[in-house]
Amino acid sequence: MAAVFEVSAEDINDDSSSDTIVLWDSLKHMQLVVALEEEFDSYFTDEEIVRMKNYSKIIEVIKEK
């Protein structure tokens, strides 16, 4: 996430979401999903992509895989 949104890793917490991180728009969301799929060698469905709206939700979705 730090790489895609240009913030430092320490600043990301459970509440980090598209509301709190300036650069998180739909394009960046796409980039984030690509990066996560590469990192965890998985594939997210449309619904999962929409669910990953903030840091804690992202962790949730990944854990489910």
Added chain:
Amino acid sequence: MNLKYSEILLRNRELGKSISDQKYETKVLSNIITAQLNELLEYTLRVDDIPAVVTSGDYDNIVQDSLKFHTSDLVIVFWELCNIIDGLQYKINLLEDEQFDAIFEKTKSEIDLVLNNLHQSSLVLFNKPTAIPFSMFDIKGNNLDKLAFKINRYLESEIRENVKLIDLEKIIASIGITKSLDLRYYYSSKALYTVAFFKAYAKYIKPFVLSANGKAKKALIFDCDNTLWKGILGEEGFDGIEMSSKTRDGAIFAEIQSMALGLGKQGILIGLCSKNNPQDVDEVIKSHPDMQLRDEHIAIKKCDWTDKATNLRKIAEELHIGLDSLVFVDDSTFEVNLVKKLLPAITTLQVPERLHNYPGMLYENSSLFYNLSFSKEDMQKITMYKQSVLREKSKTELSDIESYLSSLEFKITVFEDEASLIPRMSQMTQKTNQFNLTTKRYTEGDIKKIISEDNSKIFALSVSDKFGDSGVTGLCIINFEKKNQTSNIDTFLLSCRIIGRNIEYAFMDYIMKYLKKININSVAATYIKTKKNKQVNNFFDKCSFATITSSDEIKKYNQIIKNYKEYQLSYIRI
């Protein structure tokens, strides 16, 4: 680019920090979302020292944006077939013939507008629309295929020199359709292609950009043993090495040599750098029945027992090109690592362990040599290089330089605003680095524009002497203001083939005479320092131009034409 996506984004940002104001502006115009390309393309170009800044135009505004952004250094047109009309991929097969024709006509006229808006742009990369993403399972060929075919045929007939068509199907084929498309995003946000596709796309178009920025490679240097033939000459002997198309392994090396011959015909200098007895190698070149690269095809040989880093440095020097213009191929891991470590500027390639992959590896890398403007001078490169070696040899026989120069019987011809030389003139601006006062790069489209303008003139210089014709090897672009009677030298360059003969002074005499004739009173000139042109940092001083300002990086001059002292070199006739 085998880095992770997030890693690429991070590194791209790092590289972006050192970009100053000299940016290579690239605009991507598209009717679908292609934003993932931007950072990937920036990264691909930035690692090769091109300060690229890539941004997207407005969504589905290709025609308007082609007008708005036509002055960008590079314009990429990504016209996705299936989104010409929303849902075209399924609607198209339900259309009546007139509706189909109407769509084609509409697209044609939009293409006309775009091409017209971009006709003076430096470089345009126009993607060839493809139906493959949605028609690949259709065994009978459908309307989408038909539309793609008609549009492509139209494009091919209408484009001018500054537009290059990009074959998307080759890119898709190289990584496979499943990896190229992401329909999750197409239906939600019209982003059809994947990051993997864009990585391949950036890699595919890179040679066009490198060439436009003067970074195309110029020489291909081969090791010999197990690189140009199978076997080690010193051990297996003349009869033991294999390069015949009749044997399984020999055929591979035969293909490699044929490729080298082909590149040589396009003006790439072919050379050898091998640890062998020179006489042994010469014997093979001269008499081996299966050897295709003969003496007349080889511009330079360094076959001895010196280390390859030293020899490659010498090769670059003798060919008068930078190390970064060389590509070196060797089979030995030891040599490859040595050269990569000591001369990182050279692009070093290793012969693959699985020999059958060798030709493919070379094909893939042949795009490093891609030349935007191929001219007839290129075909004669090797002959001209050898002529210059003859000249060097005769130089040592005459003690006095002046009498030597006279004995060469130079004749120079100057062409003014000559349209037939556009490819060669553009190529010279892209490839000449050493005797180049301002190092401005121009594409054929740019040159055409300069010729068409009243207040600028482009002079091309051709030189011949007793040994042969060097062809068009000098260029000068002048801008002038007839009202104030002032002028400015925008570009002054000489191919390194004709350096050291004072031809530059004869050229300057000619230009000054011309300016005087059209009533220009003064000429301004600038020297912009680069890594490669230090040798001309006092050229204008030597022309006795008055210095206005001088810093480490830039020197500015101004000279009153009346006061110009001609060199009047007697041994050079114009």
